[in-house]
Amino acid sequence: MRSTLLGAALAVTLASPAAASFQSCVAGLKQEAAQQGVSRAILDRALDISAPDEKVLRLSTVQPEFKTPIWDYLAFLVDEERVTQGRAMMRRYDSILRAAERQFGVDRFVIAAVWGVETDFGQEAGSSFLPHALATLTCASNRRTSFWKGELMAALKLVQRGDLSLDKLYGSWAGAFGQTQFIPSTYQRLAVDFDGDGRRDLVSSVADALGSTANYLKRAGWRQGESWMFEVRVPAGYNGSTGRRNKAPLSTWAQRGITRADGSPLSGGAQAGLLLPAGPNGPGFLVFRNFDAIYSYNQAESYALAISHLADRMAGYPPLRTPWPTDDPGLSRAQRLQLQKLLIAQGYDIGEADGKIGPATREAIAAAEQRLGMPPTGRAGNRIYRALGGR
Numbered sequence: 216m217r218s219t220l221l222g223a224a225l226a227v228t229l230a231s232p233a234a235a236s237f238q239s240c241v242a243g244l245k246q247e248a249a250q251q252g253v254s255r256a257i258l259d260r261a262l263d264i265s266a267p268d269e270k271v272l273r274l275s276t277v278q279p280e281f282k283t284p285i286w287d288y289l290a291f292l293v294d295e296e297r298v299t300q301g302r303a304m305m306r307r308y309d310s311i312l313r314a315a316e317r318q319f320g321v322d323r324f325v326i327a328a329v330w331g332v333e334t335d336f337g338q339e340a341g342s343s344f345l346p347h348a349l350a351t352l353t354c355a356s357n358r359r360t361s362f363w364k365g366e367l368m369a370a371l372k373l374v375q376r377g378d379l380s381l382d383k384l385y386g387s388w389a390g391a392f393g394q395t396q397f398i399p400s401t402y403q404r405l406a407v408d409f410d411g412d413g414r415r416d417l418v419s420s421v422a423d424a425l426g427s428t429a430n431y432l433k434r435a436g437w438r439q440g441e442s443w444m445f446e447v448r449v450p451a452g453y454n455g456s457t458g459r460r461n462k463a464p465l466s467t468w469a470q471r472g473i474t475r476a477d478g479s480p481l482s483g484g485a486q487a488g489l490l491l492p493a494g495p496n497g498p499g500f501l502v503f504r505n506f507d508a509i510y511s512y513n514q515a516e517s518y519a520l521a522i523s524h525l526a527d528r529m530a531g532y533p534p535l536r537t538p539w540p541t542d543d544p545g546l547s548r549a550q551r552l553q554l555q556k557l558l559i560a561q562g563y564d565i566g567e568a569d570g571k572i573g574p575a576t577r578e579a580i581a582a583a584e585q586r587l588g589m590p591p592t593g594r595a596g597n598r599i600y601r602a603l604g605g606r
């Protein structure tokens with residue numbers, strides 16, 4: 216038996232130098248983690264991997280070939296379904312959210328909005344086993360390998376420390392996990408045990424996840440009681456200062472002809488920047504220091520806009536007043552799913568309808584557009600949706 220196994224291992228080694236180097240890299244990671252205090256028992260189970268996870272490697276090299284317009288992005292991240300569900304979840308977890316708001320000084324609607332956008336309120340936390348994904352990225356990708364290694368070590372230490380069992384380490388291919396998608400190093404640094412059971416479990420404990428998100432935003436510079444964003448109206452043909460970092464007092468923005476979205480004048484001395492994500496003919500937003508705290512969660516303005524707007528919608532504020540400058544608006548998640556069903560009914564092979572618009576769906580949309588005499592965009596928008604009978 217022994218010699219057979221040895222023979223098999225030798226054959227693999229001879230057949231594939233890449234596999235051998237992957238295995239020796241993983242062995243090195245085990246050794247390093249052991250030196251940092253992670254037990255052999257944990258390591259043997261966590262890093263029981265002999266070849267790179269090909270799916271993780273593929274996802275790590277995908278270049279987004281399709282640029283999502285801001286109105287599509289907001290249409291599915293802040294659809295009526297998420298607003299309604301968010302309000303229900305906020306009622307259900309009201310005491311936790313209020314406690315987090317009190318302790319960290321962060322608005323509870325924003326805490327809940329992060330939860331809603333990151334994982335649809337805990338429903339979609341990812342299915343990659345983190346130790347395998349991070350070992351793959353460390354040993355078989357050739358970019359940011361020391362970053363991935365640091366995240367792997369942090370994840371293993373969370374298990375060693377007793378915050379989580381190994382079987383909870385499932386998340387995105389890039390290591391974000393739990394109900395509000397922290398990467399392991401952030402988890403190690405900023406997660407809090409908000410339900411008081413002695414462990415920081417952002418996977419199964421809603422209290423720990425929401426408390427930790429509040430702590431994150433506080434540490435990112437949240438200022439209690441201040442605004443994060445509101446919609447504004449800019450004068451026709453506005454070509455003045457824009458940008459999150461180009462902050463000026465509201466009085467300056469008022470002098471530049473900018474008003475609240477309903478036309479009422481700006482007041483107060485707070486510093487804000489002006490965002491015009493679709494240019495001067497679309498909605499405008501004044502964004503404050505607290506918007507920057509939200510931005511730091513994912514380093515994208517469109518993301519921070521979605522969180523900010525979802526928070527406002529859950530708090531009872533209306534949809535945006537100024538329409539996006541397009542005659543082909545974006546679709547909600549329910550409409551995306553329906554669009555896929557319509558494509559399938561028409562004979563397009565896109566696999567199962569899951570509401571996620573990937574390359575196969577886009578190809579089918581382009582083919583359907585062409586068949587209907589429309590320009591083939593491949594985009595899941597309102598026009599093709601209506602043309603195929605969606606409502």
Ligand SMILES: [Ca+2]
Nearest residue numbers: 408412414416
């Ligand atoms: Ca806990």
